[in-house]
Amino acid sequence: MDTHSDRDEGLLDGQELPCEAWLSPQVPAGLKDSLLYRTTAGVRTRTRRRRALVVGGLVAAYAAGLTTAFALAGRAPQAPQEPLVSSVEPQEAAPPPAESGQDEVTPALLGDPEGFTLLLVNSPVEKQARLLKSAGDKYLNDYGDIQLALNCYRRLLALQGAANEETADSSDTWLLRSLKQARVLDSQEKLEDSNAQETL
Secondary structure, three states: OOOOHHHHHHOOOOOOOOOHHOOOOOHHHHHHHEEEEEEHHHHHHHHHHHHHHHHHHHHHHHHHHHHHHHHHOOOOOOOOOOOOOOOOOOOOOOOOOOOOOOOOHHHHHHOHHHHHHHHHHHHHHHHHHHHHHHHHHHHHOOOOOOHHHHHHHHHHHHHHHHHHHOOOOOOOHHHHHHHHHHHHHHHHHHHHHHHHHHHH
């Protein structure tokens, strides 16, 4: 006895299907809204996740830079120790150093903050700028002390004023160039804010 005869029975000849059988089924009214909501939520979640990863990477890089700066900040430049003199011989007085554009900042001068400050106070503005730049370069390049170099560069920029902020010198270190660029961007933002307030 064939139990599958009802299932395998084909269409009867001569009978037509109704027109509704050829139409595609109608989409329920709430399906489109539900599908749009789910898709939008998924896309937003993926976008937020990517942004969180990028921001996390930037924060980690910034924290690593701060950690390095704090680790190097504890190091103070040490003046080289001079050998002991075994005998005292009369020496001629050394001539005063000539005013030149050469590097006048020595490790001994950097090891004596009071002497360096006194030299800055008693120097003309051009020499102060040269001394501050040279000291900042030595702190950064020779000793790796970012904080002391930053202090010297900030005093240099305050001494020069807004006139020289945009002038980039090829002898500037990366830190001094960054400070100049940051000051230029800050002044531009302040100018835009003041212009926006005037238009309101």
